Amino acid sequence: MFDTQTVEQFAQVLAKTLVTEQAKANRAEAAKFLGYQGTSNKQTIEKVSANSLFEILDEPFNESVNIKVRKWSLPHVAVPSIKENYFFRKDLLVEVNALVLQPRKYGLFLTGKKGTGKSSIIEQYCARTGLPLYQETGSSTTEYLDLFGTTLPTVSGSIKFLAGKLFTAIKEGGIYLLDEIDMMSAGELVKLNELFTADKIYVPQIEEWVNVHKDFRFVATGNTNGSGLSGSYVGANVLNEAFMDRFYVIDVPYMTKELEQKFMESVVSDIEQKYGLAKNKSYQNKRAGVLPLASQMVEVARAIRTSAEQQDLPVLSLRGLERWIFKYLTGKSILDSFKIAYANTLDEPTKEAVVEILTTHIPTVQAA
Structure with a gap:
């Protein structure tokens, strides 16, 4: 036997469910009547002259050099805005472009003092080539799982997964840029080693394996080169040798x-x-x-x-x-x-x- 209160609660839940399902059915019927179809953001690939794409250069490219550019049917939220009159350095552009063109096996580690242009070169390369960029900054409290996303309880009592930038880059493709990587714990970073070789990554928050997109690339920046040796950058850690062995390490000095x-x-x-x-x-x-x-x-x-x-x-x-x-x-x-x-x-x-x-x-x- 059910008491009166239990029956009333069941009736309320049932009524709410019926209303929700009816609303879904109404939307589906309306979409069918209007011939509506969801719009997907498609991309086309073009080859553009490097010298015309990166207009302000310290040294011009060979006239025969072309760069692959993604053109999106709709503006892509993860593609940065172009900063007009940005000053490009050819040597850095060559390294970033090589990372994008080569099969995913290694990442790119840009090291140098603050303000040398480590992050901005990645940002403006992506802005001009249409490549999505997912950027965030590491800290002493950043953990491995934080990079994939977080889970939050909902009003219904279920758990909702909020995808992080690393998860999105892995799933949809693009450059994942982790700034100030040497501020993170070496023990947390070493867990990322599989990103450079694995075809699938296990995401604990959703208890699923996720395919790594063919266009996923990993870039890190740090004020030290992983040695942690700098009096000017308090909190910089010594990074694991096995982790650093996954990167091309490029020193980014100040300009002449x-x-x-x-x-x-x-x-x-x-x-x-x-x-x-x-x-x-x-x-x-x-x-x-x-x-x-x-x-x-x-x-x-x-x-x-x-x-x-x-x-x-x-x-x-x-x-x-x-x-x-x-x-x-x-x-x-x-x-x-x-x-x-x-x-x-x-x-x-x-x-x-x-x-x-x-x-x-x-x-x-x-x-x-």
Whole structure:
């Protein structure tokens, strides 16, 4: 015998189920009547000249070199946006393109100091070639299973799996970019070894084997080369030798002075176009001195990096240079924009030291 409360609960569940099923049937009938079919995002492959695809290059490709580009029927949410006037380095492009073209066996490990362009080269390669990019940053608390996704309880009492970026890249194809990989535990990372050779990966959260897509590739970046030896990057770990043996390891240094100056020229051009500065009368008055000043900014950044080699000093990266010139072009003084973009993160003695470097290389600036 069932009590009254049990019968009422059963009736409520049954009624809710019937309503839900009826709604599904109504949607299906409507779709059938309208002739609706779900739209899949299809891709076509084209070959495009490397020199036209990567317009701003430090060194041109041979005219016969073409790059495979994916054209999607609908915008793909995982394909990054193109950053106009991005400055490409040919040597890095060659390595990234080789990884994509070669059968999946090894990953690519880009190592170098912060702001050298390790992540951005991957991002902009994917943006121009239509290759999906799934990017995230590792930390000391990131575990192996976190990379695949997470499970959450639902109101109905069941468990729902929320796919992570690694899971999506494995299943659908594309580059999985794990930044700051040397901040993760070596014991967790070594579990990823099978990604480079296995055709199927077991995902514990869903208790299933998942086929590895033929276009899946793994890229990692780190401020150290897996040795963990750096006083400037606290928390960097020594990575397992067997794990590092799965990678082509590429050192990404800062650009040469000449290339950094060209980089700054491209940044200035991008900002001028994006913010319509050519029509601004107050900007026109200082336009002639912008590029010479940009070259002086590069000298300041390089002097700070030289000082950083002798003492524990945060460097002025390419990103810092970009922030500095942006703040200057949009109305701040040279000194104020320098502080906002970089120096205000430092303690007072260190800030005074870098401002002195600034005033040495740009004598027109008066320290406050």
